[in-house]
Amino acid sequence: MRSYEELKQQAFAAIDANKDEMFELNKWIFDKKELSCQEYETSAKLVETLRSHGFTVEYPFAGLETAFFAEKPSGKAHGRKIAILTEYDALPEVGHACGHCLSGSISLLAALAVIGMQDELDADIHVIGTPGEETDGAKGHMADAGIFDSYDMAMMVHLNNYNMVVSDVVAISPFEYHFHGKAAHAAAAPWDGINAFNAGQLFFHALDMMRQHIKPECRIHGIFHNPGEAVNIVPEEVSLRVYIRSLDKETQDDLVRRVDDCARGAAIATQCTWDKTMFEHPYDPFNHNETGSKVLEEIYEELGLPLDAPNRRFGSTDAGNVSWVCPTFHPLLETVPHDISIHQKDFANYMTGDRAYESLQNGAKIIALQCIRIFTDPEKHAAMKADFEKTRG
Numbered sequence: 001m002r003s004y005e006e007l008k009q010q011a012f013a014a015i016d017a018n019k020d021e022m023f024e025l026n027k028w029i030f031d032k033k034e035l036s037c038q039e040y041e042t043s044a045k046l047v048e049t050l051r052s053h054g055f056t057v058e059y060p061f062a063g064l065e066t067a068f069f070a071e072k073p074s075g076k077a078h079g080r081k082i083a084i085l086t087e088y089d090a091l092p093e094v095g096h097a098c099g100h101c102l103s104g105s106i107s108l109l110a111a112l113a114v115i116g117m118q119d120e121l122d123a124d125i126h127v128i129g130t131p132g133e134e135t136d137g138a139k140g141h142m143a144d145a146g147i148f149d150s151y152d153m154a155m156m157v158h159l160n161n162y163n164m165v166v167s168d169v170v171a172i173s174p175f176e177y178h179f180h181g182k183a184a185h186a187a188a189a190p191w192d193g194i195n196a197f198n199a200g201q202l203f204f205h206a207l208d209m210m211r212q213h214i215k216p217e218c219r220i221h222g223i224f225h226n227p228g229e230a231v232n233i234v235p236e237e238v239s240l241r242v243y244i245r246s247l248d249k250e251t252q253d254d255l256v257r258r259v260d261d262c263a264r265g266a267a268i269a270t271q272c273t274w275d276k277t278m279f280e281h282p283y284d285p286f287n288h289n290e291t292g293s294k295v296l297e298e299i300y301e302e303l304g305l306p307l308d309a310p311n312r313r314f315g316s317t318d319a320g321n322v323s324w325v326c327p328t329f330h331p332l333l334e335t336v337p338h339d340i341s342i343h344q345k346d347f348a349n350y351m352t353g354d355r356a357y358e359s360l361q362n363g364a365k366i367i368a369l370q371c372i373r374i375f376t377d378p379e380k381h382a383a384m385k386a387d388f389e390k391t392r393g
Contacts, residue, residue, distance in 0.1 A: 014114075023357055025105050055115075064141065066129070080375065084154075099158070099335065109364035137318030152385070153375075154326055159332070161337065163305045164314070167332055170316050174282060175244065175278055190234055196228070249285065283318050
């Protein structure tokens with residue numbers, strides 16, 4: 001077995017050899033701006049790139065048109081498995097303001113850095129393309145299907161305005177609330193109608209009144225998805241989409257119950273009926289791993305990346321679903337100024353410049369060093385697995 005420093009130098013040499021190609025890939029994805037679950041050209045480009053580097057790719061994968069699974073067997077059987085998660089979807093209007101063009105390219109560069117040391121790590125290293133993070137969350141569907149059940153570790157790096165090894169990742173329950181009334185001519189006979197739009201209005205007002213009495217880390221927000229058909233018809237069918245977010249499952253269940261009560265009350269007040277459906281896959285809160293997080297802190301220090309974030313709030317990610325199936329890491333890498341947040345147009349403006357080029361390399365180094373540090377140290381690997389079993393519940 002070679003030393004840590006020898007493996008590190010091999011990984012860094014591979015990063016240096018492939019960084020320019022992966023940065024061009026990042027810019028290509030940035031220009032495409034394909035939305036969640038519509039990443040047809042982008043996923044094909046990623047698959048083409050992996051195949052050009054000798055990977056065998058299953059595409060589509062897991063029943064998802066724009067997902068993929070890539071491996072490069074060494075010819076030797078290994079006892080462990082690592083999943084490098086890859087995101088690549090954009091947002092409406094603001095494009096890659098979450099940086100998935102860059103984080104996806106980081107994942108491929110990291111894979112190239114460590115794929116040649118699978119025998120020494122005693123681990124099969126797989127690149128898994130996980131589309132739709134901004135909406136339906138492929139990782140959640142994959143976790144449900146058992147894709148990650150046999151993995152020892154899953155990992156990716158996300159871009160941010162601060163460096164963070166651990167951040168507060170909140171759950172999402174994405175419900176569509178439907179109110180059912182009765183249509184009538186709004187001018188000739190409005191008394192014959194039951195106004196579903198009024199129920200929707202009352203529902204949102206009730207949510208606004210409830211918001212002042214929920215915990216600061218919780219969030220409830222939404223939009224009218226179907227407000228009605230025509231001005232001169234009393235709306236018969238109205239739907240609203242709502243995200244309900246919190247840090248733990250118990251609080252989440254209670255929030256959902258309270259939001260349902262708001263819908264029930266609005267329906268009673270307007271003589272409508274109501275029901276709800278889930279319009280996207282729910283996201284779980286993150287199951288953090290103490291051992292792996294400490295290793296990441298050491299890596300950030302080694303790379304000269306300061307961990308000076310004023311808080312730990314990030315948002316939501318379907319990587320949270322994976323974190324309850326296997327030890328999962330989702331560190332954040334500072335790529336934009338502190339005053340710019342993800343999902344702002346200005347965030348996207350930094351995804352193809354010098355700071356992005358530096359983050360591409362640092363992100364790949366973080367993933368590579370996490371693999372090397374944990375999978376060459378039996379004690380760390382065992383402690384990581386023990387932490388996971390202790391926290392998964």
